[in-house]
Amino acid sequence: MTTVVWSAGSLRDPDAPLITAWDHGLTVGDGLFETMTVRDGGIFALTRHLARLSYGADRLGLGVVDTDEVRHAVAEVLRAGEGAVTRVRVTLTSGPGPMGSARGDGPHTLVVTGVDVKRPRVCHAVRAPWRRNERGALAGVKSTSYAENAVMIAFARDKGADEAIVANTQGHLCEGTASNVILERQGELVTPPLASGCLAGITRGLALEWGAAAGMPIRASAPGELTMAALDEVLTGETHLAVTSSTRGVQHVSSLDGQALEPGPMLRRLAAQFELRAEQEPDPGLPRSK
Structure with a gap:
């Protein structure tokens, strides 16, 4: 199975650790995600997915999403997948924070993954x-x-x-x-x-x-x-x-x-x-x- 992972500015080993134990995406689910499908080698409706990601960040009070960075990360994942990736997920969290619900000062955690799962047919x-x-x-x-x-x-x-x-x-x-x-x-x-x-x-x-x-x-x-x-x-x-x-x-x-x-x-x-x-x-x- 093809698995591609991008985090912290570069492609990563899919089995490498990516986040700290204090990341609020892990401890309290303080984050957002977008799951996108690949058609003919490109992400379908990427602009709309990024707009919804930005909307969600605004709703959660996470600040402005660097959509250029997300686009770059998605492109890197697709390139590394060499045509095999069929689904891409973007995950954005508020980043490391203290124990409890209150957020820390970040920075945000951004992880982009690509896999070659089949489209559900029924x-x-x-x-x-x-x-x-x-x-x-x-x-x-x-x-x-x-x-x-x-x-x-x-x-x-x-x-x-x-x-x-x-x-x-x-x-x-x-x-x-x-x-x-x-x-x-x-x-x-x-x-x-x-x-x-x-x-x-x-x-x-x-x-x-x-x-x-x-x-x-x-x-x-x-x-x-x-x-x-x-x-x-x-x-x-x-x-x-x-x-x-x-x-x-x-x-x-x-x-x-x-x-x-x-x-x-x-x-x-x-x-x-x-x-x-x-x-x-x-x-x-x-x-x-x-």
């Missing part, structure tokens, strides 16, 4: 018994404080699935542990709004933009419009379900709670449109303000 989902806190300090932030997602994925795997779909505290449909969700329902495509507490997924955003540009009836739902009861409609076949993520693209959910599902025709069209536009625009840049 999604089997279950409904999680826990809820996402849409009003929490980390709502909508891609934080390294990921333990609750690890618990939910373990739950899903125990059920023979590989993704768990979660509601927010109000019982509204929110997201998967590592994906956004989108429904084909009543003649249109709808995805939960960011107000639900879901992450502003890169693929979610592009699917909304590119789907609309193709003339598809697609939108973010109104707050509270989609409850978890919408997944009952998926089981009866009235509604169809897909997930979106950087590693999955727009992917039909093959089963929910152990019941096989049929793909929706509009979701199939959206998935095809996404793949076509991704090939045409490997780094689509940021959406224009209106």
Whole structure:
């Protein structure tokens, strides 16, 4: 398996120690990450991933991210991978700090890794018994404080699935542990709004933009419009379900709670449109303000 690691300004031995025992990314999960897919030798939607990383750093109070350094590190990882790397992860933490939650004076820790894992070709989902806190300090932030997602994925795997779909505290449909969700329902495509507490997924955003540009009836739902009861409609076949993520693209959910599902025709069209536009625009840049 190909593994490439960049840290502290250079490529490193994948087995070499990289951080101190006092790094707050390790001790309290005080950090951010971005997982990006490689298409035709380059990172897909790198500009958008870096924008989200900067947004997360601002939300956490980590200061300005040196995106030029991140771009350089990503390029070094891809070069060293010699075409074998298929997925790249950028991890940024607040750096070394004192014991406890209060941060130290840094500097930040930046680690970029590349591996050659395969893209997931199928999604089997279950409904999680826990809820996402849409009003929490980390709502909508891609934080390294990921333990609750690890618990939910373990739950899903125990059920023979590989993704768990979660509601927010109000019982509204929110997201998967590592994906956004989108429904084909009543003649249109709808995805939960960011107000639900879901992450502003890169693929979610592009699917909304590119789907609309193709003339598809697609939108973010109104707050509270989609409850978890919408997944009952998926089981009866009235509604169809897909997930979106950087590693999955727009992917039909093959089963929910152990019941096989049929793909929706509009979701199939959206998935095809996404793949076509991704090939045409490997780094689509940021959406224009209106």
